[in-house]
Amino acid sequence: MKYYASLLAFLCILFWSCNSKADGSEAKTSSENIGEVIERYAPFDTTSKTIHIYVALCDNKYQGIVPVSPKIGNGQDPNTNLYWGCGNGIRTYFKKSKEWTLLKSQKADSIILEKLVFKHKTRNYYLVAYAYDGRYIKQCTKDFLSSSCGKSRGTLRVNNTTIGVGGNSQLLAYIGHDGLMDFRLADAYQNTDKKKRSVIILACYSKRYFSPHLKAANVNPLVWTSGLMAPEAYTIHDAITGYLNNETNENIRTRAALAYSTYQKCSKAAARNLLVTGW
Template sequence: MLKRIIVISFCLLAYYSLYSQSTQAIHVMVALCDNQYQGIVKVPKGIGNGQDPHTNLYWGCGYGIRTYLKKSADWKEVKRYKVDDIRLERIVFKHKTKNFYLVADAYDGKNIKECTIDFLNSCSGAKKDTLMVGNTVIGLNGNAKLVSYIGHNGLMDFSLQNTYQSKDDQKRDAIILACASKQYFAPYLRSAKVNPLLWTTHLMCPEAYTLHDAIDTYINGGDDAAVRISAATAYNKYQKCGLNGAKRLLVTGF
């Protein structure tokens, strides 16, 4: 019996080692836009209901994560379900040509603090998880290659004690699309030893096209500077702010 347990354990370790080398994962945590529970400039009621992902500005609307990626020529939806009362919907996408999975979680807007904490714990490696899709094990949170936070910058409304020191010395990449995220998140990302692949210096609209094009360059081997240019180009395309303005807004590194 003991021998059988040892053999099974060895096989599982080998399996998890194989998935970590061959399958890359991106985990995106979205705090749904919420007029009632977030300190935001109010938006129309339908798109600002943080308890309804289907019509939410950052999820179900035309430029929301769910809708935009589902329409993308690069990604295919393979799974969708509700995780719990905080993560109202999870969607798993598989890239059509690269061995990358993208997992996006829609957090109830009133739980923006929990979403922020989960993101920072993922950055530091304190929170790690996996997900099975068919026979494939996908890394979530700190097991993902790239972690991302999308939504209102909750650190403008609440403070968090900086307890996010790196737990495993792995240097993950991070994207934070929220207003002035560099100014507010920098101390936490330094402690977590994360590479800030893309974040912001001013107010911005965290719609999906910026993330989509940044990730496209990322998974095709582009360096940090190239990722920034792709993101800025996409942002300017939709926001008409001028490329130089978009490049001042979207930056990389400390």
């Protein structure tokens, strides 16, 4: 799997010379209206906190990438997808983590193919991850941005607890191909509630492409990227560990870079140049 991750990072270099395959497909409903996400202003447990990860599944057919192996590049099959079901995908990696316990796995619908809810073993934090059909990468991107500015907020029922998701989360993350290389968004992501949310964006050149949309969103960029990268789960996993320890942005960035350096077998300096923090 390390081979595929390295291959994907290399293939990102060819994005610029490719004709985009993204068809701009969008869901007719946003994530706040799907599955168990209920009324926008419904009450939820404010004593617990939430980390919400939006994953756009790797997709050879509907994204502007040079195709990877068909098995890991099938954006309609989360079980074998590079960013979800593979060894370093979000679902597999966090299930194996000693820091998190999987509480719930739910098949959602044709847009969000699976939802996961984890609970931290020592902190009162939930981690929610949504796997978007790769065809709907544009919708996934818009849902992430809408949540980051507080425009899209919702709740999710987990056992006997209602937790906040989307803009009701304290930390939001995007994982996947940088679809903003392929399509444009006209939406204005202006902060709606004066709350500052932290964000992590693991996609190629994410600082360059996401920053214009987040300038007015009042976010704290913990980790995003200055170049081509393989957005696998170890990077965000270790960044989250630092976040839960209330570490500085710089220390969180360092944790992310060390994980990336280890798994991608690149120098620590190169990883730090790639994974940056702040504006």
